[in-house]
Amino acid sequence: MSAPWLAERAAATRAAGLHRSPVARDTGDDLIDLASNDYLGLSRHPGVLAAAHAALDAYGAGATGSRLVTGTTRAHIDFEDDLADFLGFEAALVFSSGYLANVGAVTALVGRGDLIVSDRGTHASLIDGCRLSRARVVIVERGDVAAVSRALAEREEARALVVTDTVYSIDGAAAPVAGYYAAARAHDAVLLADEAHALGVRGPGGRGIVAESGLAGAPGLVVTTVASKSLGAQGGIVLGGTLLRDHLIDHARTFIFDTGLTPVAVGAAHAALRLLRSDPSLPDRLRRGARRLAASCGAPPPHAAVVSLAVGDPVVAVRAAACARRRGVLVGCFRPPSVPEGTSRLRLTVRADLDDATLDHVAAVVDESLREAGAPSPEAAR
Numbered sequence: 456m457s458a459p460w461l462a463e464r465a466a467a468t469r470a471a472g473l474h475r476s477p478v479a480r481d482t483g484d485d486l487i488d489l490a491s492n493d494y495l496g497l498s499r500h501p502g503v504l505a506a507a508h509a510a511l512d513a514y515g516a517g518a519t520g521s522r523l524v525t526g527t528t529r530a531h532i533d534f535e536d537d538l539a540d541f542l543g544f545e546a547a548l549v550f551s552s553g554y555l556a557n558v559g560a561v562t563a564l565v566g567r568g569d570l571i572v573s574d575r576g577t578h579a580s581l582i583d584g585c586r587l588s589r590a591r592v593v594i595v596e597r598g599d600v601a602a603v604s605r606a607l608a609e610r611e612e613a614r615a616l617v618v619t620d621t622v623y624s625i626d627g628a629a630a631p632v633a634g635y636y637a638a639a640r641a642h643d644a645v646l647l648a649d650e651a652h653a654l655g656v657r658g659p660g661g662r663g664i665v666a667e668s669g670l671a672g673a674p675g676l677v678v679t680t681v682a683s684k685s686l687g688a689q690g691g692i693v694l695g696g697t698l699l700r701d702h703l704i705d706h707a708r709t710f711i712f713d714t715g716l717t718p719v720a721v722g723a724a725h726a727a728l729r730l731l732r733s734d735p736s737l738p739d740r741l742r743r744g745a746r747r748l749a750a751s752c753g754a755p756p757p758h759a760a761v762v763s764l765a766v767g768d769p770v771v772a773v774r775a776a777a778c779a780r781r782r783g784v785l786v787g788c789f790r791p792p793s794v795p796e797g798t799s800r801l802r803l804t805v806r807a808d809l810d811d812a813t814l815d816h817v818a819a820v821v822d823e824s825l826r827e828a829g830a831p832s833p834e835a836a837r
């Protein structure tokens with residue numbers, strides 16, 4: 456395709472320091488990874504790999520069809536049952552990604568003539584679900600419980616949904632989940648809470664912020680989460696009551712019109728869940744590591760596994776990430792549109808399998824890289 460506007464757009468994107476290109480990982484890479492979301496380091500755990508191989512042998516390379524045709528295997532049902540039991544909900548439903556779980560859940564719960572109150576920090580998949588739903592959307596500032604209450608109280612719509620991440624993906628801060636739930640209940644609305652960055656990280660045994668807030672299985676609460684982060688695999692899950700599960704099966708378009716999650720990923724995710732269940736100290740190790748790294752980098756104490764270093768200028772952030780890579784450390788670099796203008800940042804994700812010496816080495820590398828790139832000190836950038 457050759458259209459002049461594409462070239463103009465590409466030039467403008469580059470000039471703003473916002474051009475992106477996927478960097479291929481290779482098996483010979485010897486980088487210390489603080490960019491992935493493999494929080495518990497389970498993506499290459501021998502037990503997880505063995506389960507993935509077993510599912511591959513049992514069911515083949517793909518799901519072969521949508522969940523409602525041939526894409527549901529025994530492995531999907533067993534994983535759903537086990538995850539629902541672990542997180543304290545009546546039922547769970549697996550989608551082929553966390554993105555599709557969010558889009559499917561929001562669009563199946565509200566539509567034209569309804570209201571969504573969305574926290575400004577929610578992930579793009581929830582934002583896209585809100586847009587696709589055709590409901591009226593009110594956006595409130597991050598964590599603003601009073602604004603949620605106000606929007607719900609002032610509405611004319613009968614049905615309303617509040618959506619939020621429980622741990623914001625950008626900087627790992629925690630949302631006021633209990634406050635949002637109370638506001639939703641007081642105004643006859645449903646709360647959808649995305650635990651993607653909290654599963655395996657926060658709460659008792661890694662059960663997330665919803666469990667930590669005493670809300671597991673609570674009425675009027677829908678939880679979404681992913682198998683692609685602490686479970687080291689792939690896939691998205693919606694949790695709630697059996698009525699909700701049945702409703703999603705009938706109405707969530709991203710469930711109905713999508714090939715089911717590959718059984719290989721289901722097998723891997725289920726094995727990772729069993730490992731998390733059998734070793735509740737994993738999330739503690741992860742959070743301890745995150746606190747240590749944040750302290751050494753001069754970042755605020757983290758709420759979860761993400762250590763976020765504000766840089767500001769996207770060009771400087773990219774330069775700093777490249778310097779760190781040259782020194783053997785892979786870090787995330789977030790720029791607009793993933794973050795608001797002027798808040799580009801390095802995003803370091805800690806893993807439970809990184810020891811103290813490695814974390815201290817990472818902190819030293821990041822410090823040198825930020826200085827070499829000309830970034831302000833973390834205190835100045837905050």
Ligand SMILES: Cc1ncc(COP(=O)(O)O)c(C=O)c1O
Nearest residue numbers: 552553554578620624651681683
């Ligand atoms: C908060 C949040 N929700 C949902 C998703 C989407 O999950 P997935 O990557 O499994 O599609 C992400 C992924 O980055 C996320 O950070």
